[in-house]
Amino acid sequence: MGLPAAVRDRVAAVHRGSALPERLRLYDGWAALYEQDVAALEYRAPYLAAASLAFAFPAPRAEARLLDVACGTGLVARELHRRGFRCLDGVDGSAGMLERARSTGLYQELRLCVLGREPLPAPAEHYDAVTVVGALGEGQVPSTVLPELLRVTKPGGFLCLTTRSNPSNLRYKAELEAALWQLEQRGAWQKLLAQEVEYWERATSEEESTQGTGYISGVVYIYQKCPVPDLEEG
DSSP: OOSOHHHHHHHHHHHSOOOHHHHHHHHHHHHHHHHHHHHHTTOOHHHHHHHHHHHHSOSOOTTOEEEEETOTTSHHHHHHHHTTOOEEEEEESOHHHHHHHHHHTOOSEEEEOOBTTBOOSSOTTOEEEEEEOSOSSTTSSOGGGHHHHHHTEEEEEEEEEEEEOSGGGHHHHHHHHHHHHHHHHTTSEEEEEEEEEEEEEEOSSTTTSSTTSSEEEEEEEEEEEOSSOOTTOO
């Protein structure tokens, strides 16, 4: 596949079905090499997600309050900052990743939070937009977190989510899309975009590659939270 073996091994390690404490330890240890490795992977999700959110988001952006969930080292924040977003908070389950994110100087506040195990450290209806880029996948953040993401989003605010479409993530993707649809049917949000992208990142094995391209595909979703969901319907 042309990727260094060490990169393939580090990526495979964090996507294995390991217990949460072990997975967080792996992310802590990966933090120093993370950006180098995702550059080798040609990982496009931060760029694609930020561009999609910026397209949907009404101007002006500088005063809009955003939450970058599973922020990692700050790759999404860099892309958002380039597009005029300035009021960024971030959360991540890895202290090592947060240390790297802090060094960017792009976040107003960074908090340790293991999403799926604890609530987001924010009051209800606090953010104009919430992003979850790269963490919605098999063995990562569970799809059951969607109501918590909605909770901290202002009515009329935006949610930008991504997931991968490689074979080992298809079960998770189906569960995620079912949960997205259910919330839309309940009137919690409306879908603005579901964009499948063929060249999402380089595959770490032939089995994960999309039709032998050497890449895996992925999806960017943009949803807008409805002002007042009608709880009596359905």
